[in-house]
Amino acid sequence: MPMQIAQIIPSPLNYIGGKFKLLPQILPLFPKIDGPFIDLFCGGCNVGVNVRCEKAILNDTNHNLIYMYHTFKNLDKDVLFEMINKIITKYHLSRSDINGYNFYHCESSSGLGKYNKEHFLKLREDFNENTNYDYNYYVMLYVMIVYSFNNQIRFNRDGKFNLPVGKRDYNTKMQQKLSAFVDRLKSGNYLFTSMDFEQFDLSPYGKKDFIYADPPYLITCATYNEQGGWNEDKEKALYTFLDKANNQGVRFALSNVLSSEGKENSLLQDWIKHNKNKYNVVHLEFNYSNSNYQKKDRNTGSDEVIIKNY
Secondary structure (H helix, E strand, O other): OOOOOOOOOOOOOOOOOOOHHHHHHHHHHOOOOOOEEEEOOOOOOOOHHHOOOOEEEEEOOOHHHHHHHHHHHHOOHHHHHHHHHHHHHHOOOOOHHHHOOHHHOOEOOOEOHHHHHHHHHHHHHHHHHOOOOOHHHHHHHHHHHHHEHHHOOOEOOOOOEOOOEOOOOOOHHHHHHHHHHHHHHHHOOEEEEOOOHHHOOOOOOOOOOEEEEOOOOOOOOOHHHOOOOOOHHHHHHHHHHHHHHHHOOOEEEEEEEEEEOOEEOHHHHHHHHHOOOOOEEEEOOOOOOOOOOOOOOOOOOEEEEEEEOO
């Protein structure tokens, strides 16, 4: 039986490139999935946890992210929330939902960064020195993401978390999003893996299965696309991977942008042109309206597309 998706839920992470607001356009484009759904670049899991399927394989090269999801799935939810609260208390981080902004001599418009900065840096230092990769380590990571700049996740070349403090804290909305996300993980057949897509073995999969690929976008800038994490060689290798999947009868959908802020992805355009008789291109509305899938939004300077082989 397919996993029951009672309602669409957002990721508890503010992951750059997250597709939550585009789900009303993306999900109706997916076919009926009788076998596993493979989210090749799962990121914040906005897509992966909202797809009706027998089993979801959620993969990302960021192993810290994947192990944090394991922690969410495996820990009792009450224990998880207790651990979060203990870390917040230990490091004297703000709780604006309980105490309000005035308690911290801060205002909502400017945020809580001024108060939290010193406490956050201590948490970050202790986390980066911690080599005991247990559940507490990954709960610390979650707390750090909540209190970091724009709730992002970023590690430097040495594997150290290096984002500065942000403006917000562990408020009621964040708690609700995490609670719903944990419930979803516990209620379904979700398998988390951490590997480069080129290591992913396609041999067990066929026409009942489905691959969704939402890779880093070659022509946009984001924290996940720093330090040479995604380049033209990776882009070409992904096309080869998807061509192989197609030849094997596996259905796929690729999210990407043809153009953005004056830049064009010529590699993607050439690949589409070369496979015009095999793959279909659907232009998404950048303003997240799902009234017309086929119309390019010419006002935003970005042409976001889904490329599918069915």
